[in-house]
Amino acid sequence: MANSIHINERIRENAENLSVALQSHMLKVFAPDARKELRRFSAGEAAELLGISTSFLRKLHFDNRIPDVHTTPGGRRHYSAEDLLAIRKELESTAKSPGAYLKGRRPGDKVQALSFLNFKGGSGKTTSAIHTAQRLALKGYRVLAVDIDPQASLTTLFGYRPEYDFLESGTIYDAIRYEDPLPLSQIIQKTYFTGIDLAPAGLILQEFEHETPQALIHNVQPAFFARMAMALQEVEADYDVIIFDCPPQLGYLTMSALCASTGVLITVVPNMLDVASMSQFLQMSAELLDVVANAGASMEFDFLRFLINRYEPSDGPQQQVVAFLRQLFGNEVMVAPMLKSTAISDAGLTQQTIYEVERTQFHRNTYDRAVDSLNLVNDEIESLLQQAWGR
Structure with a gap:
C-alpha cells in the first residue's frame, strides 16, 4: 500500500526530533551545563x-x-x-512572639502535605503547585516538592531534563518501587530555589502503575497506598510543607500521594465541560478511596479546597460557573481565584514562573495583576496551613 505509515516508527521519529529541538531550546535559554538561578x-x-x-x-x-x-x-x-x-x-x-518571621513547624506540629490534583490536563495543576512551593519558600518555609507525574513538568520547571537526567534512575519511583526501594534522601535534589528540595519524576514512574496490580495479587507489603507515606517518614523532619504534583489521572500514584496528604487542592477551570469532567472525577475518587480506606489507609485531611484556575473576571459564563461552584461547595471554594494571565504563560515559554521573571520583561500592569493574583491564592493556602497547626 502506497504511503503507509508504521505508526510506532513515526512516533519514535517524532519523539527523537522533538527531544533534539527541546535540547536546542534549552541551550538557547540557558547556557550549556548552567543550572537555573533565581533572580534577586x-x-x-x-x-x-x-x-x-x-x-x-x-x-x-x-x-x-x-x-x-x-x-x-x-x-x-x-x-x-x-x-x-x-x-x-x-x-x-529578637521577635516578641515565636514564629513571627519563621512561620514553619514548631515542636508537635505535623508536616503538612498538599496534593494538587485534577482529572484533566491543562487545569493549571503544575503551575499552581510550583507557584505555591516558591511563594512558601520565599516566606521562609522549608518545602519539598514531589513530582509524581511521569510527564515530569514540575521537574522540568526546576531546570532538569527528565529524559536525560532521570531516564533510568534518580526519581521518586526509586523510593516507592516494590523491589529494593532506596531511601528517599538518596534521590532528593537541592534546587536553585533557596528553601525548595525536589523529588524528581520521569517516565519510569509509569512502571509503578504497571507493577502495582501484580504487587496486589502477591500481597506485597507495604501496599501501594502506604508506600509514599513510608518513604516520606525518613525525611519529613527536614520540611514544613510537602507539595505533590499529581498526574492528571486517578491511578495508583495519585492515590499513594493522597494517602500521604493532609490537604487537597483540586484545580478547576470554570467552564461547564471542565466542571462536568470534575463531577465524574470526584465520583470515581470517592469510590476508589472507599476501597483504599477499607484496606486500612488513613483518609484524614485537614482541608480540601477547590482552586479556581485560569479565571477571566470579565467573562460572563465563567462568572456564572464560579457562582454555581460557590453555591454548591461554599467555603470549600477558595476565596482567591488564579487569574488567566499572559504573563504566566509567557514566563512558561522560558520554563520560568512569575516569581522568577523580572518585572521589566512584561507590561507593568500585566505583571502586577498576575503576581497579585498568585500572592492572594498562595497566602490563602498559607493561612490554611497555619490553621491546620492551630494558629
Missing part, C-alpha cells in the same frame, strides 16, 4: 515577603543588624533568597 528581589519585594515596611528594612541596614546585600551603582539594594532567609532568622531571633 527589589527592596519593595523583599519587605513584602518579610512582612515589614521598606523603611524598617532600610533601618535594619542603617543599624547594621543585617549584612550588606548587592547594591547597584545607583544605590538600589537587591536581595537574594539567601539574603531574605538570613534577615528572617535575624528578625526571628
Whole structure:
C-alpha cells in the first residue's frame, strides 16, 4: 500500500526530533551545563515577603543588624533568597512572639502535605503547585516538592531534563518501587530555589502503575497506598510543607500521594465541560478511596479546597460557573481565584514562573495583576496551613 505509515516508527521519529529541538531550546535559554538561578528581589519585594515596611528594612541596614546585600551603582539594594532567609532568622531571633518571621513547624506540629490534583490536563495543576512551593519558600518555609507525574513538568520547571537526567534512575519511583526501594534522601535534589528540595519524576514512574496490580495479587507489603507515606517518614523532619504534583489521572500514584496528604487542592477551570469532567472525577475518587480506606489507609485531611484556575473576571459564563461552584461547595471554594494571565504563560515559554521573571520583561500592569493574583491564592493556602497547626 502506497504511503503507509508504521505508526510506532513515526512516533519514535517524532519523539527523537522533538527531544533534539527541546535540547536546542534549552541551550538557547540557558547556557550549556548552567543550572537555573533565581533572580534577586527589589527592596519593595523583599519587605513584602518579610512582612515589614521598606523603611524598617532600610533601618535594619542603617543599624547594621543585617549584612550588606548587592547594591547597584545607583544605590538600589537587591536581595537574594539567601539574603531574605538570613534577615528572617535575624528578625526571628529578637521577635516578641515565636514564629513571627519563621512561620514553619514548631515542636508537635505535623508536616503538612498538599496534593494538587485534577482529572484533566491543562487545569493549571503544575503551575499552581510550583507557584505555591516558591511563594512558601520565599516566606521562609522549608518545602519539598514531589513530582509524581511521569510527564515530569514540575521537574522540568526546576531546570532538569527528565529524559536525560532521570531516564533510568534518580526519581521518586526509586523510593516507592516494590523491589529494593532506596531511601528517599538518596534521590532528593537541592534546587536553585533557596528553601525548595525536589523529588524528581520521569517516565519510569509509569512502571509503578504497571507493577502495582501484580504487587496486589502477591500481597506485597507495604501496599501501594502506604508506600509514599513510608518513604516520606525518613525525611519529613527536614520540611514544613510537602507539595505533590499529581498526574492528571486517578491511578495508583495519585492515590499513594493522597494517602500521604493532609490537604487537597483540586484545580478547576470554570467552564461547564471542565466542571462536568470534575463531577465524574470526584465520583470515581470517592469510590476508589472507599476501597483504599477499607484496606486500612488513613483518609484524614485537614482541608480540601477547590482552586479556581485560569479565571477571566470579565467573562460572563465563567462568572456564572464560579457562582454555581460557590453555591454548591461554599467555603470549600477558595476565596482567591488564579487569574488567566499572559504573563504566566509567557514566563512558561522560558520554563520560568512569575516569581522568577523580572518585572521589566512584561507590561507593568500585566505583571502586577498576575503576581497579585498568585500572592492572594498562595497566602490563602498559607493561612490554611497555619490553621491546620492551630494558629
